[in-house]
Amino acid sequence: MAATSPLLAWRAPVYIAAGFAGVIALVILLLQPLLAGGYLPGLPTTFGKRVHRWTGFALVAAIIIHVGGLWLTSPPDVVDALLFASPTPFAVWGVTAMWVLFAAALLAAFGQRLRVRPQTWRLGHAVLALVGVAGSVVHAMLIDGTMGTLSKTLLCALVIGATIKVLYDLRVWSRITRRRIG
Amino acid sequence: MIQNRTNRRKFLATSGAVFGATLVTGGSGLLVPASAQGLAPTPTMRGGANNYIAGAPIVDRIGNGGFWMTGSVRRAGDGAPLAGQRVQIWAHTTEGHERDPHSHGATLTDENGEFRLEMPQIVPAFGRPHGHLAYDSGEFKTVFLRPIMPSAGDTSLSAHFVLEPV
Numbered sequence: 001m002a003a004t005s006p007l008l009a010w011r012a013p014v015y016i017a018a019g020f021a022g023v024i025a026l027v028i029l030l031l032q033p034l035l036a037g038g039y040l041p042g043l044p045t046t047f048g049k050r051v052h053r054w055t056g057f058a059l060v061a062a063i064i065i066h067v068g069g070l071w072l073t074s075p076p077d078v079v080d081a082l083l084f085a086s087p088t089p090f091a092v093w094g095v096t097a098m099w100v101l102f103a104a105a106l107l108a109a110f111g112q113r114l115r116v117r118p119q120t121w122r123l124g125h126a127v128l129a130l131v132g133v134a135g136s137v138v139h140a141m142l143i144d145g146t147m148g149t150l151s152k153t154l155l156c157a158l159v160i161g162a163t164i165k166v167l168y169d170l171r172v173w174s175r176i177t178r179r180r181i182g
Numbered sequence: 183m184i185q186n187r188t189n190r191r192k193f194l195a196t197s198g199a200v201f202g203a204t205l206v207t208g209g210s211g212l213l214v215p216a217s218a219q220g221l222a223p224t225p226t227m228r229g230g231a232n233n234y235i236a237g238a239p240i241v242d243r244i245g246n247g248g249f250w251m252t253g254s255v256r257r258a259g260d261g262a263p264l265a266g267q268r269v270q271i272w273a274h275t276t277e278g279h280e281r282d283p284h285s286h287g288a289t290l291t292d293e294n295g296e297f298r299l300e301m302p303q304i305v306p307a308f309g310r311p312h313g314h315l316a317y318d319s320g321e322f323k324t325v326f327l328r329p330i331m332p333s334a335g336d337t338s339l340s341a342h343f344v345l346e347p348v
Contacts, residue, residue: 010276010305070308074280076232077308087228087328090309143309144334 002146018069019146025062026140029133030159031055037166053108060105063098090142097135104128119174126172133163223258223323223346230326234316238270238286244301245277245284250338251313252298255291257322258346263295269343270316271299274307280314306334315341323348 002023008016035052038045071078081091104125107114111121137156140147147155255267272286279285289299304311311331318324322345329341 007305010274012279015279074233074308077229080229080232085228087230088308088310088330144306144311145309 002148002151005146005148007146012073014069015073016146018066018073021062021065021069022140022145023147025059025066026136026155026159028055028059028062029136030155030162032059032129033159033162033166037162037169039162039166056105056108060102063101067098088142090139093135093142094139097132097139100128100135101132104132122170123172126167126170130163130167133159221256221258221261221344224325224327224342224344226324226326227328230314230328231316232314232328233272233280234270234314234326235272235283235286236318238272238283238288240268240289241287241299244271244287244299245275246302247300248337249275249301249303250298251301251315251340252296252338253315253341253343254294254296255317255343255345256295258344261344263291263293264322264345265291265293265295267291267295267297267317267343267345268319269297269299270318271301271313273301273304273313275302275304277302280307303337304331304339311336313339313341315343317343317345320348322346 002020011019032052032055034040035043035048035055036045038048040048043051067078067082077086080086081095084092084095086092107121107125107128111125114121116124137160140152140156145152251271251273253269255264255269256262257264268288268290270286270288272280274280275285277285285302287299287301289297291297304313311334312328313331315327315329316324325343325345327341327343329339331339
């Protein structure tokens with residue numbers, strides 16, 4: 001849908017790349033809970049979690065390309081957004097989501113070294129992911145961007161649904177109990 | 183930032199009041215002096231000055247046109263229309279990015295303090311379709327505006343300046 005947007009004709013390549021990096025980030029936000037919960041066929045939780053780590057890395061990269069591309073397109077607008085001084089509220093949601101998702105990723109990368117209990121670590125990662133997802137969805141819905149309204153709404157609904165389902169299924173608020181597989 | 187937000191609210195409130203006053207007195211086209219007393223100056227909007235290029239030339243039309251930017255320039259306090267004021271306009275349009283010099287142009291207000299410049303269709307950029315306007319001639323305090331279009335399909339946009347002397 002985004003690839004056929006009429007807006008693309010009026011945008012420079014770097015702006016187009018930045019927009020698509022945002023779309024890819026939103027798609028990864030859907031993949032992340034599906035992988036963590038082992039919902040994808042052929043990807044049981046154990047293997048899915050390894051992929052989850054790699055797609056998490058890709059998510060951080062996509063966010064950096066998204067913001068970096070917008071920076072190259074219009075530096076003052078991105079400076080405003082990063083300083084929370086943007087005239088449009090969606091930027092505040094987006095920048096907040098970015099930092100929260102970065103925090104979730106950092107916790108995932110260095111959490112073991114913090115020597116916190118696994119359930120504390122998991123709850124922290126889950127809360128950050130949930131806030132990051134919520135911020136990203138509001139950000140995406142408020143903008144007039146390259147995605148079609150229908151496809152964007154659908155994707156956002158799936159992202160929220162999948163996130164809530166995995167947090168509930170894994171009982172992230174409770175102590176870790178190993179699920180017996182097979 | 184909080185200060186900015188207050189200003190913006192105040193701006194929206196005052197511009198609404200100006201609109202109301204204009205509607206009430208619309209028949210004569212003149213503001214009733216009593217109701218215009220104490221008209222507050224328009225504050226610069228957040229992000230208004232982004233991608234501003236000083237000294238854009240006065241043009242009959244920016245690019246191939248098809249979209250109208252309109253508005254008015256008045257004096258703070260008594261609300262008197264200001265004629266011959268230079269207003270600079272730029273936006274991300276079907277013909278170029280905000281940073282492109284050919285996306286910039288300026289026009290002058292008429293004897294009623296109103297301006298009207300044809301430009302290419304504004305398209306959504308940075309999340310919302312919006313335009314930029316500047317009053318930067320020095321006689322009054324510089325003001326930058328960044329109005330947002332209610333819908334990307336709109337073919338016109340308006341913005342109003344109330345200027346205070348330097």
